[in-house]
Amino acid sequence: MNESNTAPDDGNEQNGDGQRDFIRDIIRADLAAGRIETVVTRFPPEPNGYLHIGHAKSICLNFGVAQEFGGRCHLRFDDTNPVKEEREFIDSIQEDVRWLGFDWGQHLYFASDYFEQLYEWAEHLIRTGKAYVDDLSAEEIRAYRGTLTEPGRNSPYRDRPVAENLDLFRRMRAGEFPDGARVLRARIDMAAGNMNLRDPVLYRILHVAHPRTGDAWCIYPTYDFAHGQSDAIEGVTHSLCTLEFEDHRPLYDWLIENLPVPSRPRQYEFARLNLTHTVLSKRRLTQLVRDGHVRGWDDPRMPTLAGLRRRGVPPTAIRDFIRRVGISKSDNTVEIALLEHCIREQLNRTAERRMAVLHPLKVVIENYPEGESETLEAINNPEDPAAGTRAVPFGRELYIERSDFMEDPPRKFFRLAPGREVRLRYAYFITCRKAIKDARGEIVELRCTYDPATRGGNAPDGRKVKGTIHWVSASHALDAEVRLYDHLFNRPDPGAEGDFLADLNPDSLTVLDNCKLEPALAEATCEAAVQFERTGYFIRDPESTSDRPIFNRTVALRDTWAKLQARGGEQKDRSTR
Ligand code: ATP
Ligand code: MG
Numbered sequence: 258m259n260e261s262n263t264a265p266d267d268g269n270e271q272n273g274d275g276q277r278d279f280i281r282d283i284i285r286a287d288l289a290a291g292r293i294e295t296v297v298t299r300f301p302p303e304p305n306g307y308l309h310i311g312h313a314k315s316i317c318l319n320f321g322v323a324q325e326f327g328g329r330c331h332l333r334f335d336d337t338n339p340v341k342e343e344r345e346f347i348d349s350i351q352e353d354v355r356w357l358g359f360d361w362g363q364h365l366y367f368a369s370d371y372f373e374q375l376y377e378w379a380e381h382l383i384r385t386g387k388a389y390v391d392d393l394s395a396e397e398i399r400a401y402r403g404t405l406t407e408p409g410r411n412s413p414y415r416d417r418p419v420a421e422n423l424d425l426f427r428r429m430r431a432g433e434f435p436d437g438a439r440v441l442r443a444r445i446d447m448a449a450g451n452m453n454l455r456d457p458v459l460y461r462i463l464h465v466a467h468p469r470t471g472d473a474w475c476i477y478p479t480y481d482f483a484h485g486q487s488d489a490i491e492g493v494t495h496s497l498c499t500l501e502f503e504d505h506r507p508l509y510d511w512l513i514e515n516l517p518v519p520s521r522p523r524q525y526e527f528a529r530l531n532l533t534h535t536v537l538s539k540r541r542l543t544q545l546v547r548d549g550h551v552r553g554w555d556d557p558r559m560p561t562l563a564g565l566r567r568r569g570v571p572p573t574a575i576r577d578f579i580r581r582v583g584i585s586k587s588d589n590t591v592e593i594a595l596l597e598h599c600i601r602e603q604l605n606r607t608a609e610r611r612m613a614v615l616h617p618l619k620v621v622i623e624n625y626p627e628g629e630s631e632t633l634e635a636i637n638n639p640e641d642p643a644a645g646t647r648a649v650p651f652g653r654e655l656y657i658e659r660s661d662f663m664e665d666p667p668r669k670f671f672r673l674a675p676g677r678e679v680r681l682r683y684a685y686f687i688t689c690r691k692a693i694k695d696a697r698g699e700i701v702e703l704r705c706t707y708d709p710a711t712r713g714g715n716a717p718d719g720r721k722v723k724g725t726i727h728w729v730s731a732s733h734a735l736d737a738e739v740r741l742y743d744h745l746f747n748r749p750d751p752g753a754e755g756d757f758l759a760d761l762n763p764d765s766l767t768v769l770d771n772c773k774l775e776p777a778l779a780e781a782t783c784e785a786a787v788q789f790e791r792t793g794y795f796i797r798d799p800e801s802t803s804d805r806p807i808f809n810r811t812v813a814l815r816d817t818w819a820k821l822q823a824r825g826g827e828q829k830d831r832s833t834r
Contacts (some may be wrong), residue, residue: 276321276325276580278583278584278585279527279584279585279586280318280322280495280497280525280527280584281322281325281584283495283525284296284322284326284495285326287494287495288326293494295327295328295329295494296322296323296326296327296328296329296494296495297323297328297329297330297331297491297492297493297494297495298318298319298320298322298323298328298329298330298331298493298494298495298496298497299319299330299331299332299333299366299488299491299493299496300312300315300316300319300320300330300331300332300333300354301333301334301335301368301484301487301498302332302334302335302350303334303335303336303337303338303341303342304334304335304336304342304343304346304347304350304468305338305341305342305343305346305539305543306346306539306542306543306554307346307349307350307353307542307554307555307559307561307562307563307564308349308350308353308354308561308562308563309537309539309542309559309560309561309562310530310532310537310560310561310562310565310575310578310596311529311530311531311532311537311560312562313357313530313562313575313576313579314529314530314579314582314584315497315498315499316354316357316359317357317576317579317580318497318527318579318584319497320354320359320361322495322497328494329362329364330359330361330364331361331364331365331366331491331493332350332351332354332361332364332365332366333365333366333367333368333487333491334347334350334366334367334368334369335368335480335483335484335487336367336368336369336467336468336469337368337369337477337478337479337480337483338477339463339465339466339467339468339477340463340465342467342468343468344468347468349554349563351365352563353561353562353563353566356562356566356572357562357572357575357576358572358573358576364491366487366491367469368478368483368484368487369467369469369470371483371486371487371490372470372473372474372478374486374490375478375482375483375486376430376476378486378516378517378518379426379441379459379460379478379482380423380426381516381517382443382444382459382515382516383419383422383423383426383441384419384423385515386419386444387443387444387445387515388422388441388442388443388444388459389412389414389415389416389417389422389441389442389444390414390417390421390422390425390426390429390439390440390441390442391412391414391415391439391440391441391442391456392414392438392439393412393413393414394437395437398412398440398458401447402447402452402455403447403448403452403455405452408447408448409447409448409455409456410447411447412442412456415444415447415456425439426441426460429441429460429462429475429476430474430475430476432464432475434462435462435464436461436462436463436464437461437462438462439462440458440459440460440461440462441458441459441460441476442456442457442458442459443456443457443459443508443511443512444456445457445508445511451504451507451508452504453481453504453505453507453508454507454508454511457479457481457508458479459478459479459481459482460476460477460478460479460482461476461477461479462475462476463475463476463477481505481508481509481512482512484496484509485509485510485512485513485522485524486512486513486516486518488522489513489516489518489519489520489521489522490518490519490520492519492520492522493520493522494520494522494523495522495523495525496509496522496523496524496525497524497525497526497527498524498525498526498527499526499527499528499529500526500527500528500529500586500588501529502524502526503526505524506524506526509524510524526586527584527585527586528584528585528586528587528588528589529588530579530582530591531588531589531590531591532560532590532591532592532593532596533590533591533592533593533594533749533750534593534744534745534746534747534748534749534751535560535593535744535745535746535751536560536746536751536752536757537560541752541757542554542559542560542561544758545559545745550758550761551745555567557569557740557742557798557809558742558745558765558766559745560745562575567783567796567798567799567809568742568796568809568810568811569604569786569794569795569796569809569811570600570786570811571600571603571604571607571785571786573603574596574599574600574602574603574604575596575599577599577602577603578595578596578599581595581599582595590749590750593744597812600794600811600812601794601812601814601815604786604788604794604811604812605640605788606640606641607638607641607785608638608785608786608787608788608794609637609638609644609785609787609788610635610636610637610638610639610787610788610790611774611775611777611778611781611787611788611789611790612635612649612682612727612728612729612774612775612789612790613727613729613737613739613772613773613774613775613778613789613790613792613795613808614656614657614658614727614728614729614734614772614773614774615658615739615769615772615789615792616658616659616660616769617656617657617658617659617729617771617772617773618656618657618658618659618661618662618700618701618702618703619654619655619656619701619702619703619731620654620655620656620657620687620702620703620705620728621653621654621702621703621704621705622653622654622655622687622705622706622707623690623704623705623706624706624707625652625653625707626653627653628653629652629653630650630651630652630653630730630732630733631650631651631652632648632649632650632651633648633649633650633651633683633684633712633713634646634647634648634649634683634713635647635648635649635682635683636683647777648777649683649684649730649775649777650730650732650733650775650776651684651685651730652730652731652732652733654730654731654732655681655728655729655730655731656728656729656731656734656773657673657681657703657726657727657728658726658727658791659700660672661673661679661724661726662674662689662692662700662703664692664700671723671724672724672726673687673689673703673705673724673726674689675689675690675691675692676688676689676690677689677724678722679722679723679724679725679726680711680714680722680724680725680726681707681714681725681726681727681728682714682725682726682727682728682790683713683714684712684713684714684728685707685708685709685711685712685714686707686708686711686714686716686722687705687706687707687708688705688706688707688708689703689704689705690704690705690706691703691704692704726791727789727790727791729773729774729775730775731773733775733776734773734774734775734776735773735774735775735776735778735779735806736771736772736773736774736805737772737773737774737778737805737806737807737808738768738769738770738772738805738806738807738808739768739769739772739795739807739808739809739810740766740767740768740769740798740807740808740809740810741766741767741768741769741810742765742766742767742809742810743762743764743765743766743767744762744765745761745762745765746760746761746762747760747761747762748760772808774806774808778806778808779806781796781797781806781808782797783796783797783798783799783801786811788814789808791814792810792813792814793810793811793812793813793814794810794811794812794814795808795809795810795811796808796809796811797809
């Protein structure tokens with residue numbers, strides 16, 4: 258029976274013979290030749306941290322091929338190291354895989370479910386003379402292993418009789434020995450060119466409770482012993498992993514060939530995802546969280562799926578990004594700008610537009626009647642007519658961005674300045690009459706007039722204005738905090754020259770605590786990002802309270818003014834900051 262995983266249809270992902278890469282070519286050939294009937298893959302996270310965008314590559318590949326070829330993909334927790342694993346991670350991983358758009362159906366597994374079977378297979382290896390209990394310490398084992406240029410030496414315990422090995426291994430399981438006293442090793446070849454074949458450790462003693470098996474075990478299988486056998490138990494056909502496991506493949510195969518396993522999985526390796534200006538190692542991400550360099554695993558600056566979600570990145574953008582990166586066999590590093598590009602492209606199509614002023618400057622429309630207001634109609638998404646329109650209140654007092662006014666503007670500044678007329682988006686043309694300053698000479702308010710004939714933003718006499726700016730009615734505005742994010746690291750390759758923490762960007766978070774939002778933003782959710790017109794894409798943060806919303810910037814819009822400056826060397830617009 259074929260079981261299909263449900264997976265999202267992105268429109269840009271093709272089924273079956275669309276996407277091509279060496280993994281899909283192998284699967285296609287295996288199916289065509291009848292070597293397999295149904296493709297079965299698995300995504301095997303270790304529950305010792307949150308999933309990050311690197312994992313998304315593996316998730317999209319494993320679940321993606323299962324979907325494309327009518328097979329299935331298992332979610333299997335590789336929970337063989339109870340020292341670092343926690344329930345919190347098991348829950349977050351499931352939530353994140355689902356959020357990314359994939360579903361494992363009934364196929365949720367844990368390597369720990371197979372502990373008894375794995376133990377029996379370990380005894381099988383002992384009985385067939387292919388495994389032995391070693392009393393050497395971890396340090397001695399390392400010393401005996403040799404180097405890339407020198408063969409290893411046999412352990413003095415390597416030739417123990419089968420009966421003695423069985424007895425010792427059972428006593429290891431029974432808890433008779435302390436941590437580190439003994440290990441079970443495969444008996445392969447201490448002179449093998451591949452270090453992984455120099456009698457690798459299969460079991461170690463760990464008197465640690467396991468999140469799922471509790472105190473049932475005090476010996477735990479290593480990754481190498483658990484992984485391939487778990488694949489075989491589940492009938493996995495293609496065990497897809499990253500390149501660092503290439504050297505483990507001979508051991509993977511050796512174990513499968515020397516055990517009475519129920520199926521014959523094969524391992525294939527692809528290049529892991531590396532991204533500039535961030536780190537994708539769980540050890541480093543854990544350190545950032547534990548030492549308080551970020552506010553948690555879901556800090557919007559983190560490359561974790563939880564962080565990206567909180568930042569407003571839609572899962573479709575991540576899947577599109579992964580598809581564009583593709584699957585290859587050689588390591589490389591992808592520009593984080595490509596991810597940002599995919600996010601902008603996606604949100605440009607789907608995000609509703611709103612008006613929000615991040616650095617407010619008060620504007621008083623002198624000829625607008627006091628105490629009155631009106632509602633104007635604004636388009637929700639020019640890219641999607643179905644998104645409709647909304648009402649935006651307008652009144653005598655407004656806020657505009659500080660950067661939209663200059664007292665003494667350069668030639669190419671088309672926004673507000675003394676005597677200049679601009680369009681207020683969806684509202685009226687206004688002309689600046691006067692800038693009011695405080696005692697220190699800082700501009701605190703603009704006095705303007707409006708032309709009532711320009712309601713909706715067009716002049717009946719056909720006169721044009723060069724600038725259109727956004728605004729928020731002062732008496733209707735929501736006060737909000739807005740958090741702007743920049744790259745977490747200054748260097749594209751954090752840690753390349755020393756401690757990666759030294760490369761942290763001290764300005765990765767900027768908090769603006771006096772922002773003014775149009776009232777429709779009271780209804781914004783933490784699930785869908787919106788575009789703040791002219792400033793970027795933003796999403797409501799779950800830390801918001803009902804009377805004080807907080808918004809995270811997902812990504813900025815490209816700043817055409819900045820581009821112009823770069824090209825023409827115009828006088829600096831000191832207000833665009
Ligand atoms: P660690 O950093 O602790 O070695 P890991 O990142 O390999 O852990 P796992 O939980 O073992 O984390 O990963 C689950 C799966 O995701 C593995 O198959 C792994 O190869 C894959 N994976 C992890 N990081 C990346 C990455 N950057 N790109 C692609 N796949 C990845
Ligand atoms: Mg790993």
